[in-house]
Amino acid sequence: MSPSRPVPLSSALSGFLSDTALIFGRYARQTLRSRLQMLFGLLMPLLYLLFFGPLLTGLRLGPSGTSSWQSLVPGLLLQLGLFGAAFCGFGILIEKQYGVVERMRVTPVSRPALLLGRVLRDTAVLVLQSGLLVAAAVAMGLRAPLPGILIGFVFVAVLTVALASLSYALALKVSTPQEFAPVVNAVTLPSMLLSGLLLPMALGPVWLDALSHVMPLRYLVDAVRAAFAGDYTAPAMLHGVLAALALAAVSVVLCGRAFRKTAA
Amino acid sequence: MWSLCFSGAMAVITTTGLARTFTSARGPVEAVRGIDLTVRRGEILGFLGPNGAGKTTTLRMLTTLLTPTGGSATVAGCDLVTDPAGVRRGSGYVAQSGGVDPSVSVREELITQGRLYRLTKAAAADRAAELAHDLGLTDLLEHRTAALSGGQRRRLDLALGLTHRPEVLFLDEPTTGLDPGSRAALWELVRRIRAEHGTTVFLTTHYLDEADALADRLVIVDQGVVVAEGTPDALKRAHAGSADASLQDAFLAITGRGTAPQDEAPLAV
Ligand SMILES: Nc1ncnc2c1ncn2[C@@H]1O[C@H](COP(=O)(O)OP(=O)(O)O)[C@@H](O)[C@H]1O
Ligand SMILES: [Mg+2]
Numbered sequence: 001m002s003p004s005r006p007v008p009l010s011s012a013l014s015g016f017l018s019d020t021a022l023i024f025g026r027y028a029r030q031t032l033r034s035r036l037q038m039l040f041g042l043l044m045p046l047l048y049l050l051f052f053g054p055l056l057t058g059l060r061l062g063p064s065g066t067s068s069w070q071s072l073v074p075g076l077l078l079q080l081g082l083f084g085a086a087f088c089g090f091g092i093l094i095e096k097q098y099g100v101v102e103r104m105r106v107t108p109v110s111r112p113a114l115l116l117g118r119v120l121r122d123t124a125v126l127v128l129q130s131g132l133l134v135a136a137a138v139a140m141g142l143r144a145p146l147p148g149i150l151i152g153f154v155f156v157a158v159l160t161v162a163l164a165s166l167s168y169a170l171a172l173k174v175s176t177p178q179e180f181a182p183v184v185n186a187v188t189l190p191s192m193l194l195s196g197l198l199l200p201m202a203l204g205p206v207w208l209d210a211l212s213h214v215m216p217l218r219y220l221v222d223a224v225r226a227a228f229a230g231d232y233t234a235p236a237m238l239h240g241v242l243a244a245l246a247l248a249a250v251s252v253v254l255c256g257r258a259f260r261k262t263a264a
Numbered sequence: 265m266w267s268l269c270f271s272g273a274m275a276v277i278t279t280t281g282l283a284r285t286f287t288s289a290r291g292p293v294e295a296v297r298g299i300d301l302t303v304r305r306g307e308i309l310g311f312l313g314p315n316g317a318g319k320t321t322t323l324r325m326l327t328t329l330l331t332p333t334g335g336s337a338t339v340a341g342c343d344l345v346t347d348p349a350g351v352r353r354g355s356g357y358v359a360q361s362g363g364v365d366p367s368v369s370v371r372e373e374l375i376t377q378g379r380l381y382r383l384t385k386a387a388a389a390d391r392a393a394e395l396a397h398d399l400g401l402t403d404l405l406e407h408r409t410a411a412l413s414g415g416q417r418r419r420l421d422l423a424l425g426l427t428h429r430p431e432v433l434f435l436d437e438p439t440t441g442l443d444p445g446s447r448a449a450l451w452e453l454v455r456r457i458r459a460e461h462g463t464t465v466f467l468t469t470h471y472l473d474e475a476d477a478l479a480d481r482l483v484i485v486d487q488g489v490v491v492a493e494g495t496p497d498a499l500k501r502a503h504a505g506s507a508d509a510s511l512q513d514a515f516l517a518i519t520g521r522g523t524a525p526q527d528e529a530p531l532a533v
Contacts, residue, residue, distance in 0.1 A: 104380060
């Protein structure tokens, strides 16, 4: 771990940046080769949009003057980010079995770049999918201010960075998909239900609402709902930003540690 | 970055008491229990032992993938623990599973490898063409690696390991799973690489015929320790009576195993 010889900072930095771009490019091409998979990730939120969204149109879920779509679509965006990012580690598990991970780790490539390049690819994919989802939602009847929608994409991006990092950290620790999938399932489904991704938690009984406050995702979804309502100065927005940053910081630190440990 | 490690005129790899203990749910597993060895420049060293002897674990330590829990080693003159970057620059590694993505083309894998070794785009493309030419992959450059035969795959794995012209090449069970023709071709290729570039080759195998045919010198490991070393002929003479005896006889004499019926073929011939 101790770098025995001083490396000029500028060359270390440019090496890190070009390695990150290299890894990003490799996995972006991999995604482009399997475009079908990209649509597959969109399937679940699209189904909710098509078959669940219309049930809500008569209900008042958010502040007055907002439509039910302005409550539902933020939840579906974060649901997309949650499930999309949490399963990212699957890719590295398979690559571990092919020996690709070790092949790269015996080269001088920057260790953080191996991770960051992948996470950036995942973020780009999920933001792109978010765009498609919002376009479909607009076709269904969503009306929301453009800045609010863009803020929603930023939240999806930060959530992806956090959860994809955690997912990679887990995938580096376990050796088979059979160990990986149950853990991810055990985290994602309760997160979705307890954060009020489908319906605002404020609708529920007090105990459920209270319980949901321990879920970081709850603050993110409330913030995106405020953004979609055009209420950019709501307290929910501040709480959402803080929760998102805290989640990302903790995840990246944990993941960095896992990567250093396995990367000797 | 510009560390220079000097390997001696003779020794390219030295290990002293190199050891690795894994912690598992069922307690500690002493995979490698103190290995001392020296590999000379330009030598093809056969690291021979039955499955589970600790060959892969030793290789993963020598390639910086795994931190030793005991002992020390230098590879290409660089210390494993204090200068892993130097070790990575001076050595190439071909794992038993290879290391290519089946959905990626041969050309893309070769170029990516060059870029991982920090070559510029143009230099990586040139190096890819050169390696493809040397290893007979030129006609396969646009194929996905999934479409390659076992022997072709192995040649690609070798090309990836040779990208940065390493002093030392580590090969883990290079011919396991290949048909006899491809095995012989791969042996020939390894000899040619050594002859043309003076590359030191450290290869593990559990095939006695491979060790016999390819290695200048053998280090025999069993249960994480070195149990014998020498040229194939010397080992046969010393442990099986004559240089015409089989290495199998020598191995059995050394390890004292294989006589009990439950010891089914520790090594393949
Ligand atoms: N990551 C690990 N965790 C626990 N035990 C391991 C691990 N890797 C290898 N071993 C054990 O170490 C021993 C040596 O394994 P290995 O080096 O793969 O042997 P070989 O390559 O000679 O077949 C075996 O008993 C194996 O089960
Ligand atoms: Mg092995």
